[in-house]
Amino acid sequence: MNNTTNQELPKQYEPTTAQEKWSRFWDEKKLFQINLTPPQTNITTNIADDPARVADDPAHVANDPAHVVNDPAHVVSDPAHVVNDPARVVGDSALYGKILDNVVKGVGIVDQDCAQVDLQKPDSSCVKLDSICPKSSCGDSQHRRLKGAFCVVIPPPNVTGALHLGHALNNTLQDIIVRMKRMQGFNTLWIPGVDHAGIATQAVVERRLFEQEKLTRHDIGREALVKKIWNWKEKYQARIIEQLKALGCSCDWSRTRFTLDDVCAKAVRHFFFRLFQDDLIYRGKRLVNWDTFLQTAVSDDEVTHETVAGHFWYIKYPVVNPKRNEPEFVIVATTRPETLLGDTAVAVHPDPEAALNKVIDDLRSRIADAPEKEKAELESELEKVVLRKTSGVLANLTTLAEMAKDGRKVLLPLAQREIPLIADTWAKPDKGTGCVKITPAHDPNDYEVGKRNGLPMINILNKDGTLNKEAGSYEGLKIKDARLKVIDDLTQNGLMHDTEERTIELAHSDRSKTPIEPLLNDQWFVKMESLAQSAINTVNNGEIKIIPERYTKGYIDWLAEKRDWPIGRQLWWGHRIPIWYCKNTTESELKQAFANREDIAYKWDEAGQVWWICSRDEELPSAIKGHTLVQEEDVLDTWFSSALWTHSTLGWPNQTPELETFYPTGVLITNRDILTLWVARMVLAGKFNTGKIPFHEVYIHPKILDKYGEGMSKSKGNGVDPVSVAAKFGTDALRFALAYLTTENQDIRLALDFECPHCNAIVEQTKQNRVLPKIKCPKCQKHFRTQWAEREDDLQLPEGVMVGERFETARNFCNKLWNAARFVLLTLNSNSNSADNTPDNTPDNTPDKKQPDKQDSKQHIVYRTKNELTAELLEDKWILSRLATVTRDVSQMFETYRYADAMRLLYDFSWDEFCSFYLEIVKSRLSDVRQNNFASFMLLFVLCDLVKLLHPVVPFVTEEIWQRLREVDSGLEESVAVAAWPVANETAINPQIEEQFKIFQEILRAIRDTRASRNIPPKTEISFCVKCSEVVSKLMKPMEAYFLTMARAKVTGWGESQKAPLLAATVPLAGMDIYVDLSELMDVSAEIEKLEKEMSKLDGFIKSKQTKLNSDFTQKAPPAIVEKERQSLNDLQNQYNSAKNAIEKLKQI
């Protein structure tokens, strides 16, 4: 035995060491780095077209395959090079092609493409990318479209915190595509990075500052806070990148970007500047969602509505000088009484009767169409509205409408201000009291009413959420306190008409979790009309494809609203808006100061009576003599910078080689919640800045849910650290499980529990314990920490990792693969010691070979295959056919993001077909000196392709295996990460062979079943014969040995004339009867019982088939289907008869 590592191969795959080792290896070899200097040569150029290179490197001419084999350094001397030059990868695959060629020729199937792979001329069929990745395996024209380059930009994780399983999923799915593309020979770049996540990050740091030091940002100031946030960012960026690396992501880490770094900042400035120049930026007083905790406006998308218990307060507004027959009070209902201090009108509908009638009509027609269960509710609603007509409400409103038209006023309670009663259609006679208070500065709808009616807008709030001087005696109170006081005062003044308890939907800031106050504020906007339209068009005309398609509608609908984009945030963490204000200057002064300056634009703001100066490149504190320019305090919305991510990361606005080569990128893989916020904006920004789409495809992946079906989030505490899962099961298992669960329309539900590190008991994760920093194991009563542990003493505890069934399955798969490889390696190794037994071991005559050494004889044993190899055995043809099918389908599935399908196929093929059948079959050949070399070649051949196909999903275990295989076959590429992706040999696909092999599987199963059900001891050898057609017997005869090794059953005969021995178990199958000789093991009555059961089952099927065939079916169904049914019936009847005959025979005993 050679003293190789094979003997050291552990029985179980050890993920931790492999992960560390190969991460470092990939990093050191720079396998994922793209180097565009010196300038990229045309990567589709064939190596043979470049004489200099061919001359330089004879190995690539490959007139001697042994040469290639002998000198691995030559083959892949520079992995980075390989990545850049697919022609080289193809060069290597020529050897592979030759092997395949030999095998295939032997099988009698000649692959047109592969037959052309003549080692003398490696370029003949391996010139273009298409030849290593033919259409058939790649689906569409994507490759040509991308012209040989393929790029993915990572959806940059927020630096708010560490990654959770959702990120693990997102990045695994990206890595799968990226690794496959790289192996396919694309010039592949995956750009990593992180997002500064303005509001979210500042909120986290501010909250922490307050918790730990009881300080607010105003206490420490802008500079100090920003510094603190940078520190936070550095910490979490490092953590995130570390996590991504641990996940095996094959990013080019040398290109890591941050949305707030200089490169991105430059892109942001240029984008803003161009928008400004194109007059797409404006500023206006708008009602914004004010977060009183963070003291910034947040966009609608950052607001969530929560149902809370609240009240309706009915407040009496006294009418000023009421006339006779006029009401003394106007009553309005509100959920926010304190806002009355900012009221500037009370509205009533101008024609309440008509409005009410319309409501009634609408309701009636809705009731007519409504489903039964909703009718009752609608009807009671209708009743209430109708009642208004008769109960005096309508009469009252009509009077008020007249008063409004008369210009009458009401007295605003508490403030003692007179405000007009106005007629406006916003007031709905069917709702509340029919009258509504108008607070233009604090309610979006009222704001519109205010504008329509020229009402004053009184802002009663300070930015910190306290009331300002407009609130008079309430000044300085917080909203909550003011509300209580207002209610109290109203009650005391007898102006509180009524209160009603009610649940209301209250807007909350998603970031600070505090209630949102609508507030009138200055705000920067981007006009969306034209930008949104361009983003709609690219999807409508198919330039960008959204997968799954159903998400397209949401994208289009959102953009179609064309709501202007509020881009300002009153934060300190972010890109500061590049606008400077200057009040006391003139246009001519500006012209003079900025003569010939392309990077400066300015505009007079009428409303603010100030010049806006926008600078693309430089800071402008003293750009104009004698004037100080003041920069806008606000920063830009985070999405403003992430919208540029696809091109800013490639160096835009500079026309870099990267931008040239990799833009547009290939696919964007992301989460559905940010389809609009991020994806849509990337599309419009990409089009606006570069004129091109940012990516060809958008793949939206499922969401990870916990066992309760809830999405994972920090606030719920149910987020799971992928590193913790990987620590327990291995990264590959994590990746495998996630990919396996990624189906088209189902979210991924993962039931995870803690494993006690002390006693290994499973501690269920509950809504209670999932937020705790440490948990006490109910079994051993000891504590363990969770991912939330922060305190020093908690951190001392051992961690309770998260475990889940899905990960176990995936880990088991990795281990299975590992052991299959281990087995193949063991056989290869043992064969190398008795290597003189096969015709395919022709001595080599290359110069290198003249000094043979041990190492060499081992390494070449399998590949010294100059003579034709003959794969004439059914099982070899079968596995080659299956491999080709799987290769084709897996490629196609990954290309179309059908991850789960691909994983299932790979799982089943690896486990059931390769391991359970093929490996087991081959075992009996391995002990035969005439067959063992070819058999082990076959094993290696299939294993190599399988390892490659699995590599994108499980990179570590496959690399580990690959490197072991390289010890046996130095012709393999330096890393599986840059190995050539397998090409399906379509001509090896043979449905007939697969069908025939099924017969073998059926017989084997029948025998195993017979053994198991009769309790025949495993060591007892049994014998059987099969009554079948000559075709089947010819096919099965060569496989006799396998029944012995796989079921310890000896075949005594095949064919039409076979008869059951006296004491036999009969298994009737379609087209054949199997007779298992049971002799002394026989229990006659049990056999009869078994057969009777079988007969009644068959009888059921037969009857249903007969019914079917006696119906219209034969007339209306396609003939092929009918024929199939007839055949099936025939088989069933034969089986039935066989069982019947067998019973009769048994009864005679």
Place this chain on the structure above:
RNA sequence: GGGCGAUUAGCUCAGUUGGUUAGAGCGUCUGGUUUACACCCAGAAGGUCGGCGGUUCGAGCCCGUCAUCGCCCACCA
């Protein structure tokens, strides 16, 4: 209010354009130290595919409807 998705074995999920007897993993049961793997091997049991109606020779799949669950968007004095 508008939109989307789901409902299949005890559990978690697959199920191609409708076509033999609906699959997998885990769990359960039976039996196992076979030249890799007990994170394993062999075998078994377990389903009126949420309900009802329709289209069809034929429905888990298509249409309608009801029920339940989840998500997203919008609005609410």
